[in-house]
Amino acid sequence: MGPGGFYQPGFNSGAKLNLHMMCFGRNWDPQTKYAARYRCDGYQAPPVPEKLVSLVKTSIKDSQAHDDKIPSMHPDIYIVNFYTTTGRLGMHQDRNESSNSLRKGLPIVSISVGDSARFSYGHNRDVRKANEVLLESCDILIFEGKSRNSYHGVKAIIPNSAPLPLLQQSKLKPGRLNLTFRQF
Ligand SMILES: O=C(O)CCC(=O)C(=O)O
Numbered sequence: 326m327g328p329g330g331f332y333q334p335g336f337n338s339g340a341k342l343n344l345h346m347m348c349f350g351r352n353w354d355p356q357t358k359y360a361a362r363y364r365c366d367g368y369q370a371p372p373v374p375e376k377l378v379s380l381v382k383t384s385i386k387d388s389q390a391h392d393d394k395i396p397s398m399h400p401d402i403y404i405v406n407f408y409t410t411t412g413r414l415g416m417h418q419d420r421n422e423s424s425n426s427l428r429k430g431l432p433i434v435s436i437s438v439g440d441s442a443r444f445s446y447g448h449n450r451d452v453r454k455a456n457e458v459l460l461e462s463c464d465i466l467i468f469e470g471k472s473r474n475s476y477h478g479v480k481a482i483i484p485n486s487a488p489l490p491l492l493q494q495s496k497l498k499p500g501r502l503n504l505t506f507r508q509f
């Protein structure tokens with residue numbers, strides 16, 4: 326939580342999101358979307374690490390082996406969310422990327438690390454009508470084509486569900502990291 330690191334983003338109403346976030350490549354924030362070059366605390370987003378760009382491109386290639394309609398993309402935005410065991414994220418669409426990226430349905434690649442999450446997704450904001458899938462550590466989820474516009478959110482984090490070797494080999498605090506890669 327040092328300078329330029331994770332912070333708790335907020336809405337115009339003053340309410341805060343129930344997670345901490347940091348961005349690489351380009352800053353995104355619920356209030357300024359992608360318009361502000363600098364964060365509210367004055368920091369710019371560091372570049373997207375090259376190793377992660379390769380990882381994302383490989384995961385898209387792997388998925389294209391199963392479905393050749395999945396478009397390729399170059400991740401120039403990388404958003405990291407950290408949820409404590411009481412963290413959550415309301416139902417929303419990811420629609421702030423460029424109209425070109427949205428029109429082409431360029432994939433968003435989402436990687437989960439740490440505790441598992443009850444992830445909801447559906448055709449509208451109503452979480453009661455949503456489907457649910459458990460996202461476990463190392464799961465990779467790709468939103469593309471029609472699913473690129475789906476409503477989704479994190480209903481709950483399952484405490485103490487992270488793999489033990491991960492906790493032993495990292496300084497990960499109880500909770501979940503979610504990494505999303507997008508092309509603006
Ligand atoms: O944490 C997740 O799995 C979802 C994150 C998300 O929807 C977002 O960052 O836009």
Ligand SMILES: [Fe+2]
Binds near residue numbers: 417418419477
């Ligand atoms: Fe999202």
